[in-house]
Amino acid sequence: xxxxxxxxxxxxxxxxxxxxxxxxxxxxxxxxxxxxxxxxxxxxxxxxxxxxxxxxxxxxxxxxxxxxxxxxxxxxxxxxxxxxxxxxxxxxxxxxxxxxxxxxxxxxxxxxxxxxxxxxxxxxxxxxxxxxxxxxxxxxxxxxxxxxxxxxxxxxxxxxxxxxxxxxxxxxxxxxxxxxxxxxxxxxxxxxxxxxxxxxxxxxxxxxxxxxxxxxxxxxxxxxxxxxxxxxxxxxxxxxxxxxxxxxxxxxxxxxxxxxxxxxxxxxxxxxxxxxxxxxxxxxxxxxxxxxxxxxxxxxxxxxxxxxxxxxxxxxxxxxxxxxxxxxxx
Numbered sequence: 001x002x003x004x005x006x007x008x009x010x011x012x013x014x015x016x017x018x019x020x021x022x023x024x025x026x027x028x029x030x031x032x033x034x035x036x037x038x039x040x041x042x043x044x045x046x047x048x049x050x051x052x053x054x055x056x057x058x059x060x061x062x063x064x065x066x067x068x069x070x071x072x073x074x075x076x077x078x079x080x081x082x083x084x085x086x087x088x089x090x091x092x093x094x095x096x097x098x099x100x101x102x103x104x105x106x107x108x109x110x111x112x113x114x115x116x117x118x119x120x121x122x123x124x125x126x127x128x129x130x131x132x133x134x135x136x137x138x139x140x141x142x143x144x145x146x147x148x149x150x151x152x153x154x155x156x157x158x159x160x161x162x163x164x165x166x167x168x169x170x171x172x173x174x175x176x177x178x179x180x181x182x183x184x185x186x187x188x189x190x191x192x193x194x195x196x197x198x199x200x201x202x203x204x205x206x207x208x209x210x211x212x213x214x215x216x217x218x219x220x221x222x223x224x225x226x227x228x229x230x231x232x233x234x235x236x237x238x239x240x241x242x243x244x245x246x247x248x249x250x251x252x253x254x255x256x257x258x259x260x261x262x263x264x265x266x267x268x269x270x271x272x273x274x275x276x277x278x279x280x281x282x283x284x285x286x287x288x289x290x291x292x293x294x295x296x297x298x299x300x301x302x303x304x305x306x307x308x309x310x311x312x313x314x315x316x317x318x319x320x321x322x323x324x325x326x327x328x329x330x
Contacts (some may be wrong), residue, residue, distance in 0.1 A: 161240075172195060238258035
């Protein structure tokens, strides 16, 4: 216990948390698991130590278990090497999930960090703790799904568009699509209508971005959950430029022809009300809870049909095809 406490206080990130060594990944199970993904799974011996490009993903989780497995499977299907999760629950609820996933062959790691205002702490933990293990790291929430338009694997897209610094990926924001409450179906299947390109259908957060970082250029604690601080290269979008605000959280140019994030911000109205007005956000905030704002949330269904994330999930992780047999009555 004393050794564990010492490890907790001497982490590379400088963040104090309960450091718990994870169980080993079951490589026998992983060899069998790989066949269930369109492109297989990356060789876990391929890390920065042997000059092989790998991309990791970092996210913070608080009461988002309903769609977590889908999010993890989806991004492994794009070729992500490892997924790191900051567990924002009070009692490290995802430890058992992590252990079972690793025993099944998945390269996942859960780091406990309870409390409020932990998102930027969490992103810093991921970047600082694992910067020597991967070439790139993406920083997405578990309701954000990366959609590639011109590449089939994330490593290939980043090889073309991220030579240094940080790559800004713009959002499409998906509405409730006419649903009313939760149903045990994938988010990418249920919510198929997003904001549009013309002014009267754009969401108010139309210009927001999230980031993928070249880890050797990490510039320490971020100023915003939407961008990562860099010591070289700055922020760029997939066109190689961008018109950013002073903290890199929005990009006026917002190209979406190479890659875009499908942000399932609302889910069903009942789910959105619960996470924003009962549970509150990871920053301990109430959002959209006044009656006038809640009515606006309920009416945001989305205008443009877009099932590209769902089609990509089924193609890359074929077991999800089974969900096409289920109707959505909720």
